[in-house]
Amino acid sequence: xxxxxxxxxxxxxxxxxxxxxxxxxxxxxxxxxxxxxxxxxxxxxxxxxxxxxxxxxxxxxxxxxxxxxxxxxxxxxxxxxxxxxxxxxxxxxxxxxxxxxxxxxxxxxxxxxxxxxxxxxxxxxxxxxxxxxxxxxxxxxxxxxxxxxxxxxxxxxxxxxxxxxxxxxxxxxxxxxxxxxxxxxxxxxxxxxxxxxxxxxxxxxxxxxxxxxxxxxxxxxxxxxxxxxxxxxxxxxxxxxxxxxxxxxxxxxxxxxxxxxxxxxxxxxxxxxxxxxxxxxxxxxxxxxxxxxxxxxxxxxxxxxxxxxxxxxxxxxxxxxxxxxxxxxxxxxxxxxx
Amino acid sequence: xxxxxxxxxxxxxxxxxxxxxxxxxxxxxxxxxxxxxxxxxxxxxxxxxxxxxxxxxxxxxxxxxxxxxxxxxxxxxxxxxxxxxxxxxxxxxxxxxxxxxxxxxxxxxxxxxxxxxxxxxxxxxxxxxxxxxxxxxxxxxxxxxxxxxxxxxxxxxxxxxxxxxxxxxxxxxxxxxxxxxxxxxxxxxxxxxxxxxxxxxxxxxxxxxxxxxxxxxxxxxxxxxxxxxxxxxxxxxxxxxxxxxxxxxxxxxxxxxxxxxxxxxxxxxxxxxxxxxxxxxxxxx
Numbered sequence: 001x002x003x004x005x006x007x008x009x010x011x012x013x014x015x016x017x018x019x020x021x022x023x024x025x026x027x028x029x030x031x032x033x034x035x036x037x038x039x040x041x042x043x044x045x046x047x048x049x050x051x052x053x054x055x056x057x058x059x060x061x062x063x064x065x066x067x068x069x070x071x072x073x074x075x076x077x078x079x080x081x082x083x084x085x086x087x088x089x090x091x092x093x094x095x096x097x098x099x100x101x102x103x104x105x106x107x108x109x110x111x112x113x114x115x116x117x118x119x120x121x122x123x124x125x126x127x128x129x130x131x132x133x134x135x136x137x138x139x140x141x142x143x144x145x146x147x148x149x150x151x152x153x154x155x156x157x158x159x160x161x162x163x164x165x166x167x168x169x170x171x172x173x174x175x176x177x178x179x180x181x182x183x184x185x186x187x188x189x190x191x192x193x194x195x196x197x198x199x200x201x202x203x204x205x206x207x208x209x210x211x212x213x214x215x216x217x218x219x220x221x222x223x224x225x226x227x228x229x230x231x232x233x234x235x236x237x238x239x240x241x242x243x244x245x246x247x248x249x250x251x252x253x254x255x256x257x258x259x260x261x262x263x264x265x266x267x268x269x270x271x272x273x274x275x276x277x278x279x280x281x282x283x284x285x286x287x288x289x290x291x292x293x294x295x296x297x298x299x300x301x302x303x304x305x306x307x308x309x310x311x312x313x314x315x316x317x318x319x320x321x322x323x324x325x326x327x328x329x330x331x332x333x334x335x336x337x338x
Numbered sequence: 339x340x341x342x343x344x345x346x347x348x349x350x351x352x353x354x355x356x357x358x359x360x361x362x363x364x365x366x367x368x369x370x371x372x373x374x375x376x377x378x379x380x381x382x383x384x385x386x387x388x389x390x391x392x393x394x395x396x397x398x399x400x401x402x403x404x405x406x407x408x409x410x411x412x413x414x415x416x417x418x419x420x421x422x423x424x425x426x427x428x429x430x431x432x433x434x435x436x437x438x439x440x441x442x443x444x445x446x447x448x449x450x451x452x453x454x455x456x457x458x459x460x461x462x463x464x465x466x467x468x469x470x471x472x473x474x475x476x477x478x479x480x481x482x483x484x485x486x487x488x489x490x491x492x493x494x495x496x497x498x499x500x501x502x503x504x505x506x507x508x509x510x511x512x513x514x515x516x517x518x519x520x521x522x523x524x525x526x527x528x529x530x531x532x533x534x535x536x537x538x539x540x541x542x543x544x545x546x547x548x549x550x551x552x553x554x555x556x557x558x559x560x561x562x563x564x565x566x567x568x569x570x571x572x573x574x575x576x577x578x579x580x581x582x583x584x585x586x587x588x589x590x591x592x593x594x595x596x597x598x599x600x601x602x603x604x605x606x607x608x609x610x611x612x613x614x615x616x617x618x619x620x621x622x623x
Contacts, residue, residue: 090520
């Protein structure tokens with residue numbers, strides 16, 4: 001499969017009066033056409049910022065893309081003019097944002113909001129757009145679409161609004177759909193419905209998807225590839241199954257360990273990763289997770305580990321770590337038996 | 339349109355304002371056909387004739403009496419409303435359009451654009467508006483057009499200040515980010531996404547401003563810088579009639595009531611319109 005998106009050495013900073021925030025540090029990856037990439041990380045890991053900065057959606061200033069290239073179908077997005085970006089966003093790259101409660105304009109009808117990209121990018125007439133809006137609403141599973149199209153956002157529930165957001169995101173059949181925490185604000189049953197809808201849409205229109213979340217469970221159910229980010233860097237990435245069954249980064253291991261398991265009995269406390277999120281204003285030296293990592297070596301504090309192929313794993317499984325997590329875990333295991 | 343009237347019928351205050359505004363506007367438009375005596379024709383034999391219904395001796399038939407030159411007050415109020423309404427509405431629209439646009443621009447671009455615009459507002463607010471109006475009228479000369487310009491000039495900054503504040507908050511909302519994400523350009527964001535969100539506050543300011551401008555128009559006319567005699571204007575009627583208040587109260591009272599009712603009805607209608615245009619308060623259509 002040919003790559004749709006190639007991110008190379010993307011580095012993003014925010015310069016404020018008092019400090020520089022190193023939000024994204026040297027992130028590189030490729031995304032194949034039709035692939036679903038799940039990006040996992042905690043708040044401040046750079047997962048959202050890196051996606052927004054690719055298409056010029058971060059405020060500049062204070063934001064600044066320091067280095068890097070983002071090749072989308074061979075075109076460097078970071079070199080595009082404002083005008084070209086306007087034409088690209090919503091047409092070739094669709095977005096779904098986190099909070100469906102605030103991502104829709106409260107004073108415009110649903111129809112106008114879905115019709116906007118259709119009229120802007122595809123040049124549809126008002127009546128053509130109206131027809132397409134109804135089709136799109138039906139596609140995302142909103143009953144009584146004709147009537148609902150004329151309503152305002154406050155007349156929709158959270159899940160329904162997220163469906164509307166998805167309809168806007170896919171309205172122009174984008175090649176790439178970026179969903180930023182798209183299910184975070186929804187309760188679990190609605191979340192499951194939305195995920196089902198996205199899987200279904202993927203089958204129907206074959207879009208490539210980047211799904212940004214902090215929920216490992218969502219990634220497991222949706223993505224082909226998972227990419228774990230921490231402190232503005234990729235810690236580990238690879239096929240979902242490989243990463244979940246055989247994590248090589250201590251951070252991924254900690255995340256997985258802190259998930260509740262169905263098999264867990266009684267009132268066993270969940271694992272908690274020790275320490276606090278990193279100070280992003282610090283110069284990025286060394287492994288960003290090292291201060292919270294029980295397996296960190298001295299080298300982890302001094303040198304930044306490159307993202308390399310994980311030993312003895314499937315192809316595409318990469319990890320950035322100086323330590324060997326498998327050895328460390330084996331030692332831990334042995335110690336607990338003594 | 340049907341839903342507009344059925345919604346209107348449900349609000350007593352809104353209906354009252356709407357009916358009164360309609361009556362004023364119709365009276366202004368149809369003034370020549372109402373069979374009124376000329377507003378400028380004086381009848382010295384019937385000077386300061388009291389309103390007919392008071393039962394006092396009153397030469398001629400003047401429902402609201404006559405002024406010190408024997409001119410019919412009802413006629414002068416009706417013809418005066420033409421001038422007053424045209425001047426006030428034009429000034430409100432002109433000031434509103436300029437103020438809202440500049441407010442959106444200042445709030446959206448922030449930075450240097452915002453600072454320059456808001457300092458202009460500050461400077462203008464520091465000057466007494468009446469002094470500014472006097473200076474401009476004195477420089478440009480009194481005419482209906484200049485009066486509109488002057489009144490709009492005292493009005494735009496109120497819109498600009500408030501709308502800017504609203505836009506500063508709105509531009510950080512997620513729906514503006516999503517508008518960017520569907521490829522909307524700067525002007526599209528300002529006019530299609532931000533403007534509808536600030537129309538409600540703009541409408542509220544407009545109703546307050548209309549009332550204020552009618553009073554300011556009256557004040558300028560009172561000072562002799564507004565509508566020039568012998569053309570009737572409410573403010574001028576007040577200023578000319580005030581010296582007779584102890585002997586002929588009707589000369590000032592009726593123009594005063596006309597101003598009061600206009601301002602009241604515009605405010606009631608404006609309040610109702612604000613609710614009508616708020617999608618959250620509108621019942622399902």
